[in-house]
Amino acid sequence: MAKLNMVKALNLALLQEMERDEDVLILGEDVGVDGGVFRVTEDLHRKFGSKRVIDSPLAEAAIIGAGVGMALYGLKPVCEIQFSGFAFQCFHQIENHVARYRMRSQGRFHVPMVIRMPYGGGVRALEHHSESEEQFYAHIPGLKMVIPSAPRNARALLVSAIRDPDPVIFFEHKGLYHAAKEDVPDEIETLPIGRAQVVREGRDLTLIAYGAMVRLAREAADTLAEEDGAECEVIDLLTVAPLDRDTLVASVQKTGRAVIVHEAPRSFGPGAEIATSIMDGAFLSLEAPIARVTSWDVPFPGFAREKGNVPDVARVLSAARATLEF
Amino acid sequence: MAQKTAIFQKSAPAAGIDPKLARALYADMVLIRRFEEKAAEGYALGKIGGFLHLYIGEEAVAVGATSAMRPDDYAIAAYREHGHCLAKGSDPKRVMAELYGRIDGLSKGKGGSMHLFDKSVNFLGGHAIVGAHLPLATGAGFSIKYRGGDQVVACYFGDGAVPEGEFHEAMNLAALWKLPVIFICENNRYAMGTSLERALAETEIWKFGRAYNMPSEAVDGMDVLAIRDVIGQAVARARVDGTPSLIEARTYRFRGHSMRDPAGAVYRTKEEVEREKLRDPIALFRDRALKAGWLSEDDLRSIEKDVADRVDEAVAFADASPEPPIEELLTDIFKES
Ligand SMILES: Cc1ncc(C[n+]2csc(CCOP(=O)(O)OP(=O)(O)O)c2C)c(N)n1
Ligand SMILES: [Mg+2]
Numbered sequence: 001m002a003k004l005n006m007v008k009a010l011n012l013a014l015l016q017e018m019e020r021d022e023d024v025l026i027l028g029e030d031v032g033v034d035g036g037v038f039r040v041t042e043d044l045h046r047k048f049g050s051k052r053v054i055d056s057p058l059a060e061a062a063i064i065g066a067g068v069g070m071a072l073y074g075l076k077p078v079c080e081i082q083f084s085g086f087a088f089q090c091f092h093q094i095e096n097h098v099a100r101y102r103m104r105s106q107g108r109f110h111v112p113m114v115i116r117m118p119y120g121g122g123v124r125a126l127e128h129h130s131e132s133e134e135q136f137y138a139h140i141p142g143l144k145m146v147i148p149s150a151p152r153n154a155r156a157l158l159v160s161a162i163r164d165p166d167p168v169i170f171f172e173h174k175g176l177y178h179a180a181k182e183d184v185p186d187e188i189e190t191l192p193i194g195r196a197q198v199v200r201e202g203r204d205l206t207l208i209a210y211g212a213m214v215r216l217a218r219e220a221a222d223t224l225a226e227e228d229g230a231e232c233e234v235i236d237l238l239t240v241a242p243l244d245r246d247t248l249v250a251s252v253q254k255t256g257r258a259v260i261v262h263e264a265p266r267s268f269g270p271g272a273e274i275a276t277s278i279m280d281g282a283f284l285s286l287e288a289p290i291a292r293v294t295s296w297d298v299p300f301p302g303f304a305r306e307k308g309n310v311p312d313v314a315r316v317l318s319a320a321r322a323t324l325e326f
Numbered sequence: 327m328a329q330k331t332a333i334f335q336k337s338a339p340a341a342g343i344d345p346k347l348a349r350a351l352y353a354d355m356v357l358i359r360r361f362e363e364k365a366a367e368g369y370a371l372g373k374i375g376g377f378l379h380l381y382i383g384e385e386a387v388a389v390g391a392t393s394a395m396r397p398d399d400y401a402i403a404a405y406r407e408h409g410h411c412l413a414k415g416s417d418p419k420r421v422m423a424e425l426y427g428r429i430d431g432l433s434k435g436k437g438g439s440m441h442l443f444d445k446s447v448n449f450l451g452g453h454a455i456v457g458a459h460l461p462l463a464t465g466a467g468f469s470i471k472y473r474g475g476d477q478v479v480a481c482y483f484g485d486g487a488v489p490e491g492e493f494h495e496a497m498n499l500a501a502l503w504k505l506p507v508i509f510i511c512e513n514n515r516y517a518m519g520t521s522l523e524r525a526l527a528e529t530e531i532w533k534f535g536r537a538y539n540m541p542s543e544a545v546d547g548m549d550v551l552a553i554r555d556v557i558g559q560a561v562a563r564a565r566v567d568g569t570p571s572l573i574e575a576r577t578y579r580f581r582g583h584s585m586r587d588p589a590g591a592v593y594r595t596k597e598e599v600e601r602e603k604l605r606d607p608i609a610l611f612r613d614r615a616l617k618a619g620w621l622s623e624d625d626l627r628s629i630e631k632d633v634a635d636r637v638d639e640a641v642a643f644a645d646a647s648p649e650p651p652i653e654e655l656l657t658d659i660f661k662e663s
Pocket of ligand 1: 029058060082086089406454455456457483484485486487514516517518583
């Protein structure tokens, strides 16, 4: 057991999986000698050498395309894209190849590959370095979209993603890398992909979040309990796609109210799918319209204006209160 | 280092250099240097957010190239672009305000250091996605040709863009369609922590131009006159019949990749950095201008003083400018009706 931040926890997952399975390798820009922009792959090059921790030139399409080729023959590449904003340079590889090989080959080939990307705002960065773009991947059939919220679940989910026989897009919120330390057990843990967690129980309102927004949801829940006497249930999705509809529906059947929090822009974002899934399964339990707290429908503004864009606790609180009072 | 430097033994021709030009070249290089030193301070003080990529050490490229062009020519750059924007003639006050994220910045403070745009000087912007602005340059070249103009487009990018597919797509298009684009590769030998040798199967970048059938050559990126000369020839070719060129300017960044990266991080040695600093482009030109008698010590001092005043003014301006109001978040998405 050690107290680790998310960077170290992810590093531990990579280290242990590479020790366990020789077919696991790492591919990306500055992941080797340099240890990664955010140091998630630190020291792995020293331990495993250039054969398994591979520095690529700037060539995102080739990183992902080569990763597919490796995976088709049984290797398990963990590719890193330095920031999710650069992934459009390889989006066609992800959409056309990564997601489709199992279907296209009628199951004869599959792509056991992980694509890690730092995402998210609120870190005083600029355009292309602050966006939340999970909706693009969640929308593509054939991809799993995983977003941890803390060191321990990050480590366990990354292990599961590496072992998954299908491709997993793995988003890591930059704001969470150093946000908190948590006890992470030495022995390998996994968490099921496709399963959400109820991280706080309550009967009055369901708050649904993932990634860095989980902290906001929990803080809002604390405040609502103290100031309003309202008990919120907080759900941490952990996997955006495939969506754990059962957990969402069971919660809202109990609470009758839901607020969804995400950093991606509002229109056509994950909130729309989540809300519809709740409607499908818990329509007769609903006592208020489902609310969304999201970024606005604007390209990500620079650090000077991001404050008004990325959801904050105050916005979660006001949406929650409106929903409770409806 | 596998690079040959022998080809640069000969100094650039000094024909046509007069005190006025020497003064302009020196002033522009010193302006960029001083501006960025102040920007680094602003970053350290937390006034500048996001990222800050300094051009320090590479000033001769933008200044030499711009001096060989007309004001109505276009320039487009990557994210290490303060120098190109200032060389193009943007107001340092508005550039600094943009870095500070303030409303009087070139992009209303919403773009930041990597996204400077200035239509008034035909600066088509800074671009943070490596390699992605090269096709834009070909499109700008296309529109010049379409309208029958004789301007050219200077497209600056790093060695890191060369392994990206868009470099090759753009080079081929420009050559195939004969577009007046001058591709200027600022080869500082590193893309973040990855050296040229670890990124490219062919490290003589200018040779890629040959593969696409366009005139191409390498030039000493620390010699402002050499750059001016080579770019001048490329501009002349482009103006006549739209012939594009690839110019590889061999240069070096004295600072880290960004302010978050120490200058001598693990990927290069302190000795290497110190050795390269001996070829500081500003110091080299200073010596040359003194020896040739283009500028006196007094001239140099007065230029430096002027520049320092302008930069201080820019900092004060940026500091006094307000942050963009919250409503600005929702503007400039579509044409406002
Ligand atoms: C498509 C893309 N991939 C990765 C990055 C991250 N990144 C930013 S700058 C950089 C290095 C680029 O080096 P180079 O083009 O040589 O420019 P220099 O920094 O040396 O001026 C990298 C890898 C990016 N901005 N865009
Ligand atoms: Mg470079």
